[in-house]
Amino acid sequence: METNVPEQEFGNGRGLVKKCRDAVLQNGYLAAVISAVVLGITAGMFLKFYIHISEHDKQYISFPGEILMQMVQLMTVPLLLTNMITGASGFKAHRVIAGRAAAYFLSTTLMSLSIGIFLVMMFEPGTSPSVEGEVPEDIEPFFNIDSLMDIIRNMAPKCLIQACFRQYETDRLEYAIESDEFNSSVDTNMTEIRLLVKYVDGTNILGLIVWALIFRVIFNRIGKDGKVLVGVFQALNEATKIIVDMILSFLPVGVLFLTTSHVIEYYDVKTIFQIGKFMALVIIGHIIHSIIVLPLTYFLCTRCNPYDVIKAVVPALKKALVSSSSVNTLPLTTQCCESRLMIDKIVTQYMLPIGTNINMDGTALYEVAAAIFITQINHIHLKIGQLIAITLTSGVCSIGSSGIPATGGMTTMFVLMAVGLPAKEATILVIVEWILDRCNSVVNVLGNCIGVAIVHEVSKGQLGEMDQRPSTPRVQIIDDEELSLDSREEHCQDEEDMFIALEYQEG
Numbered sequence: 001m002e003t004n005v006p007e008q009e010f011g012n013g014r015g016l017v018k019k020c021r022d023a024v025l026q027n028g029y030l031a032a033v034i035s036a037v038v039l040g041i042t043a044g045m046f047l048k049f050y051i052h053i054s055e056h057d058k059q060y061i062s063f064p065g066e067i068l069m070q071m072v073q074l075m076t077v078p079l080l081l082t083n084m085i086t087g088a089s090g091f092k093a094h095r096v097i098a099g100r101a102a103a104y105f106l107s108t109t110l111m112s113l114s115i116g117i118f119l120v121m122m123f124e125p126g127t128s129p130s131v132e133g134e135v136p137e138d139i140e141p142f143f144n145i146d147s148l149m150d151i152i153r154n155m156a157p158k159c160l161i162q163a164c165f166r167q168y169e170t171d172r173l174e175y176a177i178e179s180d181e182f183n184s185s186v187d188t189n190m191t192e193i194r195l196l197v198k199y200v201d202g203t204n205i206l207g208l209i210v211w212a213l214i215f216r217v218i219f220n221r222i223g224k225d226g227k228v229l230v231g232v233f234q235a236l237n238e239a240t241k242i243i244v245d246m247i248l249s250f251l252p253v254g255v256l257f258l259t260t261s262h263v264i265e266y267y268d269v270k271t272i273f274q275i276g277k278f279m280a281l282v283i284i285g286h287i288i289h290s291i292i293v294l295p296l297t298y299f300l301c302t303r304c305n306p307y308d309v310i311k312a313v314v315p316a317l318k319k320a321l322v323s324s325s326s327v328n329t330l331p332l333t334t335q336c337c338e339s340r341l342m343i344d345k346i347v348t349q350y351m352l353p354i355g356t357n358i359n360m361d362g363t364a365l366y367e368v369a370a371a372i373f374i375t376q377i378n379h380i381h382l383k384i385g386q387l388i389a390i391t392l393t394s395g396v397c398s399i400g401s402s403g404i405p406a407t408g409g410m411t412t413m414f415v416l417m418a419v420g421l422p423a424k425e426a427t428i429l430v431i432v433e434w435i436l437d438r439c440n441s442v443v444n445v446l447g448n449c450i451g452v453a454i455v456h457e458v459s460k461g462q463l464g465e466m467d468q469r470p471s472t473p474r475v476q477i478i479d480d481e482e483l484s485l486d487s488r489e490e491h492c493q494d495e496e497d498m499f500i501a502l503e504y505q506e507g
Contacts, residue, residue: 206392
């Protein structure tokens with residue numbers, strides 16, 4: 001008995017080592033990125049404290065990271081636009097159910113974005129306390145009539161190609177004017193404010209998003225030709241994702257050198273405290289959205305207890321927490337909704353697949369909070385136009401984010417580069433996002449389950465009408481008849497063409 005205990009403990013230890021090894025092999029890419037961050041921090045600390053690094057040497061160290069950032073910036077606009085145009089395409093359902101699902105997806109996404117913006121703007125995790133005696137620099141106001149006019153101007157760009165790299169901006173210029181007052185020997189200096197509207201470098205993401213939505217609506221109205229155009233953009237979207245996936249193969253190397261250069265230039269204990277504060281705020285935002293906002297929305301729409309829905313989908317939430325993927329959790333989510341909540345398959349088969357792709361409440365909250373956090377670290381004062389651009393871009397990145405091969409801070413880089421903000425510091429969020437992404441997946445799955453339950457509850461009348469319609473085999477027969485009629489018409493057209501050709505040869 002005594003000899004078996006050590007062997008059993010040794011066997012358990014070896015089994016634990018094997019499980020860890022298997023986990024690393026299954027997540028080899030993620031392990032490589034995290035290892036690159038750790039090595040970058042270590043190398044940066046060593047070079048900073050033990051070796052003198054000149055400015056030229058710093059440029060050499062950051063060179064591979066700059067190449068990564070340029071490649072990411074190259075694919076930012078194509079990825080966002082193709083995701084926007086092809087989002088939610090290919091899904092058909094009852095018009096009322098589709099409208100209610102769209103209203104739910106849009107409203108909850110806006111609420112999650114608002115929570116993220118409020119928490120980060122209110123508590124400012126990326127700012128450091130001001131030093132006594134330090135005079136703050138003059139900064140432009142957050143909102144004025146000029147910034148509002150810039151938003152409207154950017155929504156109607158002169159050229160869509162130009163909007164990919166330039167945008168409108170209004171500057172207020174003060175000119176000193178010397179004036180001589182009448183019957184006075186004293187010259188008085190006056191200032192005159194002039195407005196200068198100009199183009200500046202930076203993607204006009206507002207105009208691109210607005211016109212992508214317009215083109216999406218137009219493609220739907222065109223009909224068959226519009227479906228062909230949507231198919232073209234879907235092919236471009238898949239090609240773009242493949243290219244981004246190729247770029248991501250360079251991510252560990254780029255992150256290694258970006259982290260090293262970042263530690264050499266900016267690293268201190270204050271940064272670690274700021275990241276911890278940011279993590280706490282994101283988790284608090286997830287709790288507020290999942291425990292207060294979503295249940296309250298369900299109660300207001302159905303007058304039922306929302307926590308019964310949460311209890312029924314706990315297995316799906318656990319799997320989302322472990323797997324960190326709402327796509328992998330989709331089969332279990334569907335099973336919980338249909339078997340435990342007794343939700344009609346018409347609703348689940350429509351809403352869950354599309355919700356998994358475009359209704360990413362947790363991801364949207366994280367992305368907008370991360371983008372604003374990075375601007376606070378860089379001491380950038382956001383205007384209302386920039387904040388709106390960050391919000392819209394974060395929402396667009398959350399649409400189809402399950403298909404975007406973003407790892408670590410990649411999606412945050414997309415958001416920052418799309419609005420022309422520095423994205424280098426987004427690499428420090430790689431390990432943080434690995435932890436928070438699990439919370440994002442739980443909130444995403446919960447939001448989809450609550451939405452399915454709401455639409456099922458408020459659409460029982462329409463579902464009853466759909467159940468009274470002819471069964472599926474009859475619909476299939478009608479489709480077959482239509483196909484046979486089309487084939488007969490094509491056959492008759494072929495015969496007519498053949499007879500015309502024979503007449504032409506005889507003539």
